[in-house]
Amino acid sequence: MGLAIKPPPGTPGKAWPAIVVGFFVAFGGVLFGYDTGTIGGILAMPYWLETFTTTGVINPATGLPTLTASQSAEIVSLLSAGTFFGALTASPACDMLGRRMGLMAAVGVFTIGVILQTASTAIPLFVAGRFVAGYGVGMISASIPLYQSETAPKWIRGTIVGSYQLAITIGLLLASVVDHATKDRQDTGSYRIPIAVQFAWAIILFSGMLMLPETPRYHIKSGHPEKAAKSLSRLRRLDADHPALVEELGEITANHEYELSLGKASYLDCFKGNLGKRLATGCLLQSLQQLTGVNFIFYCEHFEPFEGYLRPSPTRPPIALRRN
Known part of the structure; x- marks a missing residue:
């Protein structure tokens, strides 16, 4: 028995245009998933650490500079802070500009954040870009389900809105693939390529919205x-x-x-x-989904170098070495 999407018997018209529109708009989830998934790999890239880290502390497991706990938390969490405010802004923006234009504006804000991250060579500009990109992601996260629910036929509305979550997981997968492809580069391309790839996702979504009703x-x-x-x-x-x-x-x-x-x-x-x-x-x-701790796996590259140093032993205590 195959999987098919069929409208209820007697439903007039064609369902596929609205279904295609809904699934295409779900592509915005790739922006969210990719942005969330790529940062863990970037924080573990040798060239990024050499360029951005100014603590003077050496990770004994890798011999590379290391971020302080507060710096790492700031870089990771500012995206979420941006999404919080962006999600609150999405509703009035979509009421004022329209669902379509509001979503396009959100993509524009996200693109500005990507530009700031790509151009950065120090942590302050990098975290500013993370916040702005997060603001755009927050707007996108609230705008896409709204657009989907207002265009989809009733009989398949739940499936189409749920496809946004699938797109997020696809974005997480793509982030891992790109990070692993560039992690060994000894130039700015190691971190700038994974960040700049987000321009492609933004262009695809923005261009498509130009043609959608x-x-x-x-x-x-x-x-x-x-x-x-x-x-x-x-x-x-x-x-x-x-x-x-x-x-x-x-x-x-x-x-x-x-x-x-x-x-x-x-x-x-x-x-x-x-x-x-x-x-x-x-x-x-x-909340329960997040409290499972599943997001930890997105930062395994960052913690993997500490394997063996997390358990104290007489011959290998868990210490960090400071540069002279």
Whole structure:
């Protein structure tokens, strides 16, 4: 029995355009996964350590300079700090610019962060680039599921939104491959190539978004029902006056009007009543995923040189040597 994506019997129009759009937009997860996965390998690259490390401390396991714990934590964690603020910014940006333009703006912010990291030769500019790239990644992470959910047919919406997570894991894999391909280079290409590869992911996503339609829901929200009908017609491959398309557009309009009837919403409303339970459930599931410690494997290259030095012995104590 093969795996097939088939709409429910009697579903009018064609499903593949919206499915292709949803899966393509999920490509943004590659940006997130790659950026997360590449830093562990970069921090272990000999040339990067020689160029960026100024502590004067030598790792006894490798004979190479080593970062302090605070420097390592700063470099790694500033991406997450950027994603936090970027995710908060995504909603108002997508409401103001549109889902499509908001996502393109997020890719632009991410690209600026990549430029800063590629051009850096010292830690301050490098961590600044990490923060800016993280800000863009945070916006992308919130914008992509929003775009997917507003363009996908109801019967496959969950699968399409879930494909973003698959794209993240693909990005992690690609990061590992590129890091291992350049780690032994004795020039700036050792770390700049893995970082600069991110331009390719950004260009692919940005170029694709130029050709994709705005979501019908955003057009309804901004008061352009005729544009919403045109966008939905393009996604479903139905005429604008087809009964099924008119019905779906009516559902979108009715849902929007219902939300307006509830009054102005705020972030505080996310913590109240049924929404609060949903938020807590979602946050708990995501937190448990991180609390498993699985992300440690992304930094195994950084800790591998210490193998054998983590266990004290009479002949090999766990010490670091300082340069004279």
